[in-house]
Each structure stands twice: as structure tokens, then as C-alpha cells.
Amino acid sequence: MHSQPLPTQPAPRLSAPTGPHSTHEVTNQAETLVDYNLFAHNQALQAALAFNAPSLDVQALHTLGAQWGSAAMQEHARLANVHTPQLRAHDRTGRRIDQVEFHPSYHALMAAATAAGLHASPWAPGQAFSHTRRAAAFMLFTEAEPSILCPISMTYAVMPALKANAAIYAAWSPGLLAPNYDPQLSLYSRKSGLTMGMGMTEKQGGSDVRANTTQATLQGSDAWGQRYSLVGHKWFFSAPMCDAFLVLAQTPAGLSCFFIPRVLPDFADPGSAGTLNAIRIQRLKDKLGNKANASSEVEFLGATAWLVGEEGRGVAQILEMGTMTRLDCALGTSGLMRQALSIALHHTAQRNAFGKRLIEQPLMRNVLADLAIESEAACALSMRLARSFDHADDAHERLMGRLLTPIAKYWICKRGSAFAQEAMECLGGNGYVEEGGEGTMARIYREMPLNSIWEGAGNIMALDLLRALRKGDVAHALARELAPARGAHPALDRLAAALPARVELMAHETEARRLAQDVALAVQAALLYQSAPAAVFQAFCDSRLGGNWGYTFGTLGDGVDFDTILARAMPTATRTHA
Structure with missing residues (x-):
């Protein structure tokens, strides 16, 4: 076998093809989402x-x-x-x-x-x-x-x-x-x-x-x-x-x-x-x-x-520190969700396919709106948990902090990886590569499992929820938390009515994940009722609580106000291509 000799002179410089030798111009590629205010557009x-x-x-x-x-x-x-x-x-x-x-x-x-x-x-x-x-x-x-x-x-x-x-x-x-x-x-x-x-x-x-x-x-x-x-x-x-x-x-x-x-x-x-x-x-x-x-x-x-x-007393001290880091896990995943959603919205508002911008295609609108609802619900629950830290001298807030910490960590972080995969799919192959602004999506996808694993994986959080249920009158505190949304949606009313008995019984260990999920969804719904537009609240309850939903994102039912949901989520720095 003969080896290739090392070059002794610089390689010839390639010139860009012009005139009849040019195959195409670069069009229909989305600009990078950059130089925009993360807070003002959220x-x-x-x-x-x-x-x-x-x-x-x-x-x-x-x-x-x-x-x-x-x-x-x-x-x-x-x-x-x-x-x-x-x-x-x-x-x-x-x-x-x-x-x-x-x-x-x-x-x-x-x-x-x-x-x-x-x-x-x-x-x-x-x-x-x-x-x-x-x-x-x-x-x-x-x-x-x-x-x-x-x-x-x-x-x-x-x-x-x-x-x-x-x-x-x-x-x-x-x-x-x-x-x-x-x-x-x-x-x-x-x-x-x-x-x-x-x-x-x-x-x-x-x-x-x-x-x-x-x-x-x-x-x-x-x-x-x-x-x-x-x-x-x-x-x-x-x-x-x-x-x-x-x-x-x-x-x-x-x-x-x-x-x-x-x-x-x-x-x-x-x-x-x-x-x-x-x-x-x-x-x-x-x-x-x-x-x-x-x-x-x-x-x-x-x-x-x-x-x-x-x-x-080392274990007790570690549990106290874990409360803080678990809050950050929920916050971190919520932030990654928002970033992935912003990139997906920005891309689909510029990219054309089959005669329309992607964001105008009915199925893509369903996917994006579903992601937007999930992102806002995660943000609402994470910030509600943070509020309990500011009012630790209040008995209700102490109970809610103890209850919501494992729930938020479990549910939000569990949703992160599926969320990132769906947002990446909105970009197609562009989302799977590592370069450019859209390459951030691949980094988000790799980052998502960390918050679910770090500071206690799903089973640890579910078991921590069972421990939280033994601290004070948690059932009463949860009922008080859900009370402002009573009568707002029949599916939420049904879930809220069933939860106190399940909490009082302190679900069997094998059912702890399901209980964590249901409490998280109920609290998210109640928060969205108080802080989000009716379109977001209605779509969340119809899908997550009412069963008008599939097993993947993008399966919202008929009657969803897609215009309101997408306009609320859109990073307003986005410029659309004609």
C-alpha cells in the first residue's frame, strides 16, 4: 500500500460558481433568532x-x-x-x-x-x-x-x-x-x-x-x-x-x-x-x-x-438543600422549553413549504400551539413554587412548597425531553445539526434529560411526594390552591374533587407517579385559569384533563383558538419571509 505524499504547495483556491455554472441561490432558509429581549418577548x-x-x-x-x-x-x-x-x-x-x-x-x-x-x-x-x-x-x-x-x-x-x-x-x-x-x-x-x-x-x-x-x-x-x-x-x-x-x-x-x-x-x-x-x-x-x-x-x-x-444529621441537611436545587431543575427545564419553543416558532414563521409558511399549515399550528401550552404551564408551576420560598413564614406556603417541589421537579422535567424532540422536528434536518443558531436545538435536546436525573430521578421524586403528604394538612392546602378555578372547567372540577381523597389515602408507592402527574396537572390548570388567556386555559383542560388529546404533541382537538395561543407565544423579533 502506498501512502499519499504530503502536499508541498498550498491547495488551489476554489472560486464560487457563477453564471450558467451556478445551480441555485440560497433562499427559504430561516434567519437565526438572535439579538432579541428574552424577557420582553416572553x-x-x-x-x-x-x-x-x-x-x-x-x-x-x-x-x-x-x-x-x-x-x-x-x-x-x-x-x-x-x-x-x-x-x-x-x-x-x-x-x-x-x-x-x-x-x-x-x-x-x-x-x-x-x-x-x-x-x-x-x-x-x-x-x-x-x-x-x-x-x-x-x-x-x-x-x-x-x-x-x-x-x-x-x-x-x-x-x-x-x-x-x-x-x-x-x-x-x-x-x-x-x-x-x-x-x-x-x-x-x-x-x-x-x-x-x-x-x-x-x-x-x-x-x-x-x-x-x-x-x-x-x-x-x-x-x-x-x-x-x-x-x-x-x-x-x-x-x-x-x-x-x-x-x-x-x-x-x-x-x-x-x-x-x-x-x-x-x-x-x-x-x-x-x-x-x-x-x-x-x-x-x-x-x-x-x-x-x-x-x-x-x-x-x-x-x-x-x-x-x-x-x-447529614441526610436531613441534604434534603433541605435538595429543595433548592429541585426548584432550579424545574426552572431550568421550563427555560429550555421556552427557548426550544421560540426557535421553533421563529423558524416556522419564515420557512415555506407546499405553498405556505410552515406556521400556516394546520398540523404545524397544532404542534406549535400544543408546545406553547406545555411551556406556559411549566412556567406557571415553576414560578408558583418559587413564590412559596418567598413566604416560608406562611403555613400554607410552607405546605405548598413541600408539596410542589417534588411534583414540579417530577412532571416538568419528565416532559422536557419529549418537548425538545417535538420542537426539533419542527425544524426538520436543520434542528438536528450542531452548527448555527438552530444548532442550539441539538444542545437543548441533549440537556433536557439532565434535570430529570439530577437531584433525584422520577422515582425518587414520587417517593418524596409520599413523604410530603405526611406533613400537615396537605389535602386542605391543595384544595385551597385549586379553589380559585372551581367551576371554570368540568374536567378540572372532576379531578380536583377526586384528589383530596387520594392525597388523604397517601397513594400506594406503585401509584405515586400517577398521583404526582395528576396533582401537577390540576395545579397547572388552576394557575393558567388565573394568569393566562382563556384560550390557553381551555385548550390545556380539554387536552390534558378532558382527554381530547393524543399520545404526542400536536393532537389538540377541534375548537382550539390557535391564533391567540400562537400570537401569545411568538418571539416578536421574528420577521417573516414573503
């Missing part, structure tokens, strides 16, 4: 905010919507996902450094998210509707780039738990609350901003964290409290470039929660730059999606950590 989100936080000043969201819908932000998102994180376990001399390198666009995205306070703003004092405002912004940022939000979400979730160690909270909270992003690996006190991650699951246990084997051995105490040495591993150690982590490890009293920083302080020498903790990054996960974010496997080889909260 009527469903505006309505959800008006319903849940009527006095909230939304001007900042308009500003963020314009910034995050820009071409520059889209390019950062593309580059951060194409140039994925790289592990640098050793330096050139063979010394362990355990660092992860990122493309500059990743850092730009992180800086934008922290500047908007997505990581910690609700924990700053004196802000009304802080969780609701942050939830809306989180959804908007998800449309720009979802995967970098992993460390943002975890920082948000760990802040309340960190208060269980007052000394660490006092030392770290100023940096965690700061609206700054500082990527350098350095002692916490030398940084302008801090982020935190988590390490809970291990190879042998997964969601069953009680099976963890990492051992914590008491070494003494210092300015941060009881100090331990950790030996073990973590199968999913999310965002290993964060400044510190909350992890689970076994003590004589049982599974406990520990604070483990990357760089250790020297309490005897306040001027010291600190030393690198014994956290060894074994490898980065090669994931289906979520490419811009680094997820890792690590080992603790005598890593130094401090107890947070009571020894043996």
Missing part, C-alpha cells in the same frame, strides 16, 4: 410574575433579557460547549495540581450569572420577592446557556445549610454573597467572589446516600469548629473548580455533612496563602449534554473538612 413569564409578585419591579429583568438574548451571549454559549473543560491533574514536573481548565467563554458566562445574583441574591437581607425575582432571571439565563448554572445553583442551595456552622458562615458568606466571579485557585479570603459545589453520591449507592462509605475521623477543633479527616470517594462531584463543597461522610453517629475547601487556611499564620486540600480529581465525566460544566469523580486522601450541623 408573555407567559411576565404573566407568572404579575400573578405571583404583582408589585415586583421588572426593569432589571428587561435589562438582563436584552443582555442574555444577544449574539455575543449566544457565541459564548457555543464556544463554552464546543471547547469543553479539560482536567490538568499534574503540572509539567509531575506534581499534583488537580485543576480544570475552561474556555474564556465559560468564565464570561459565569461572570454574567454571578453579576445578576443568580448564585446568592435571595440570601441578602431586605429584598422582597427575592426568590421569585431570581427564579425569573434563572429561567432567562437558561435560555442563553444552561450547563454553567450547575455551580450557580449549588451555591444558592448550600447557603442556608452553611449557617449550621456559624464560624464558617461568617468567614465565607461575604464572598459567597458578592456579585463577583473569581476563577483563580486561591485562599477564600483573597478572592472577590466564591462558589460552592456538592459531593453526595458514591459508586455503590447513587441516590441511596445512606450506602456511602467515605469515612470522617475527628482530628480536633479550631476556629471553624470540629475538624475531620476524610478518606473515600465521590462518584459525582459536581463543579470541582468551586472554592468549597458540602459532602457526606460517615461518622460514629451516622452520615454527616461536612464543609471541605479546596485551599486550606493556616489559622496560625493569617498571612499564609494556604495549602491545597487532598482532593484528587480522578477524571471528568463524559456526559450526553451539559458539556460546558465539569462533573468529576474524586478521591479524598485524608482531606481536611469541618462538621456542618449535628453529627449524624
Whole structure:
């Protein structure tokens, strides 16, 4: 076999064909949806905010919507996902450094998210509707780039738990609350901003964290409290470039929660730059999606950590943090739904087929309207859950937060993958490729399963719902939540009448998924009745509750007001081709 010789001269330059040799001009291709205001063109989100936080000043969201819908932000998102994180376990001399390198666009995205306070703003004092405002912004940022939000979400979730160690909270909270992003690996006190991650699951246990084997051995105490040495591993150690982590490890009293920083302080020498903790990054996960974010496997080889909260109470603390991250799963999927819907609407409004624009074709109108209804229902439920976080001192809101967290996480995230597939199909082959603005659709599709799996897959959420049903008078709280829509639609009335008895009986474990689905649909319907046009509410109830629906999107029945539904969902930056 003879090999081809390497070229010694530049290859000839090809010229574009002209005149009789030109086969065609490029026509009937949709322009990229870019440089538009994500918030100003999202009527469903505006309505959800008006319903849940009527006095909230939304001007900042308009500003963020314009910034995050820009071409520059889209390019950062593309580059951060194409140039994925790289592990640098050793330096050139063979010394362990355990660092992860990122493309500059990743850092730009992180800086934008922290500047908007997505990581910690609700924990700053004196802000009304802080969780609701942050939830809306989180959804908007998800449309720009979802995967970098992993460390943002975890920082948000760990802040309340960190208060269980007052000394660490006092030392770290100023940096965690700061609206700054500082990527350098350095002692916490030398940084302008801090982020935190988590390490809970291990190879042998997964969601069953009680099976963890990492051992914590008491070494003494210092300015941060009881100090331990950790030996073990973590199968999913999310965002290993964060400044510190909350992890689970076994003590004589049982599974406990520990604070483990990357760089250790020297309490005897306040001027010291600190030393690198014994956290060894074994490898980065090669994931289906979520490419811009680094997820890792690590080992603790005598890593130094401090107890947070009571020894043996680690599981309870993890459940509290899970409430926050599960909210973000629902918000994130809702944001991805909205982005996929916007791209599909924008494309079909420009693309012609069989003598009409795609959006004028009856079957396509049915598909798009069905997706629009699903997207608005997801937004309404996610934002209602966020509202409960702002009113935790209210007994009803506490119950609804406990009930709606597993329901929203389960149902919205379960719907995400099917939603993304249908939206991709609206673009045909253009949606399946990775390049250009429409290539975002492929990234959305790969991202969708993550929120359903992360922080507890479907079965875990269904079981959590059963636990929630044991907390207070949930049946009465649910009836109160559905009451404003009583009499609005017969199918909703039938479902609402049947739910209290099912809740009181605390459905058998094998029926928990069905109960989660039905509660989610009932609450979504009641919310749409109060915040959406009648056309949206009627079509939702007729299809999801009344049975006038098929097994796929695009199977709405006769009588649907497609014009109203599509006009409400359309990103108004769309320009149609003649």
C-alpha cells in the first residue's frame, strides 16, 4: 500500500460558481433568532410574575433579557460547549495540581450569572420577592446557556445549610454573597467572589446516600469548629473548580455533612496563602449534554473538612438543600422549553413549504400551539413554587412548597425531553445539526434529560411526594390552591374533587407517579385559569384533563383558538419571509 505524499504547495483556491455554472441561490432558509429581549418577548413569564409578585419591579429583568438574548451571549454559549473543560491533574514536573481548565467563554458566562445574583441574591437581607425575582432571571439565563448554572445553583442551595456552622458562615458568606466571579485557585479570603459545589453520591449507592462509605475521623477543633479527616470517594462531584463543597461522610453517629475547601487556611499564620486540600480529581465525566460544566469523580486522601450541623444529621441537611436545587431543575427545564419553543416558532414563521409558511399549515399550528401550552404551564408551576420560598413564614406556603417541589421537579422535567424532540422536528434536518443558531436545538435536546436525573430521578421524586403528604394538612392546602378555578372547567372540577381523597389515602408507592402527574396537572390548570388567556386555559383542560388529546404533541382537538395561543407565544423579533 502506498501512502499519499504530503502536499508541498498550498491547495488551489476554489472560486464560487457563477453564471450558467451556478445551480441555485440560497433562499427559504430561516434567519437565526438572535439579538432579541428574552424577557420582553416572553408573555407567559411576565404573566407568572404579575400573578405571583404583582408589585415586583421588572426593569432589571428587561435589562438582563436584552443582555442574555444577544449574539455575543449566544457565541459564548457555543464556544463554552464546543471547547469543553479539560482536567490538568499534574503540572509539567509531575506534581499534583488537580485543576480544570475552561474556555474564556465559560468564565464570561459565569461572570454574567454571578453579576445578576443568580448564585446568592435571595440570601441578602431586605429584598422582597427575592426568590421569585431570581427564579425569573434563572429561567432567562437558561435560555442563553444552561450547563454553567450547575455551580450557580449549588451555591444558592448550600447557603442556608452553611449557617449550621456559624464560624464558617461568617468567614465565607461575604464572598459567597458578592456579585463577583473569581476563577483563580486561591485562599477564600483573597478572592472577590466564591462558589460552592456538592459531593453526595458514591459508586455503590447513587441516590441511596445512606450506602456511602467515605469515612470522617475527628482530628480536633479550631476556629471553624470540629475538624475531620476524610478518606473515600465521590462518584459525582459536581463543579470541582468551586472554592468549597458540602459532602457526606460517615461518622460514629451516622452520615454527616461536612464543609471541605479546596485551599486550606493556616489559622496560625493569617498571612499564609494556604495549602491545597487532598482532593484528587480522578477524571471528568463524559456526559450526553451539559458539556460546558465539569462533573468529576474524586478521591479524598485524608482531606481536611469541618462538621456542618449535628453529627449524624447529614441526610436531613441534604434534603433541605435538595429543595433548592429541585426548584432550579424545574426552572431550568421550563427555560429550555421556552427557548426550544421560540426557535421553533421563529423558524416556522419564515420557512415555506407546499405553498405556505410552515406556521400556516394546520398540523404545524397544532404542534406549535400544543408546545406553547406545555411551556406556559411549566412556567406557571415553576414560578408558583418559587413564590412559596418567598413566604416560608406562611403555613400554607410552607405546605405548598413541600408539596410542589417534588411534583414540579417530577412532571416538568419528565416532559422536557419529549418537548425538545417535538420542537426539533419542527425544524426538520436543520434542528438536528450542531452548527448555527438552530444548532442550539441539538444542545437543548441533549440537556433536557439532565434535570430529570439530577437531584433525584422520577422515582425518587414520587417517593418524596409520599413523604410530603405526611406533613400537615396537605389535602386542605391543595384544595385551597385549586379553589380559585372551581367551576371554570368540568374536567378540572372532576379531578380536583377526586384528589383530596387520594392525597388523604397517601397513594400506594406503585401509584405515586400517577398521583404526582395528576396533582401537577390540576395545579397547572388552576394557575393558567388565573394568569393566562382563556384560550390557553381551555385548550390545556380539554387536552390534558378532558382527554381530547393524543399520545404526542400536536393532537389538540377541534375548537382550539390557535391564533391567540400562537400570537401569545411568538418571539416578536421574528420577521417573516414573503
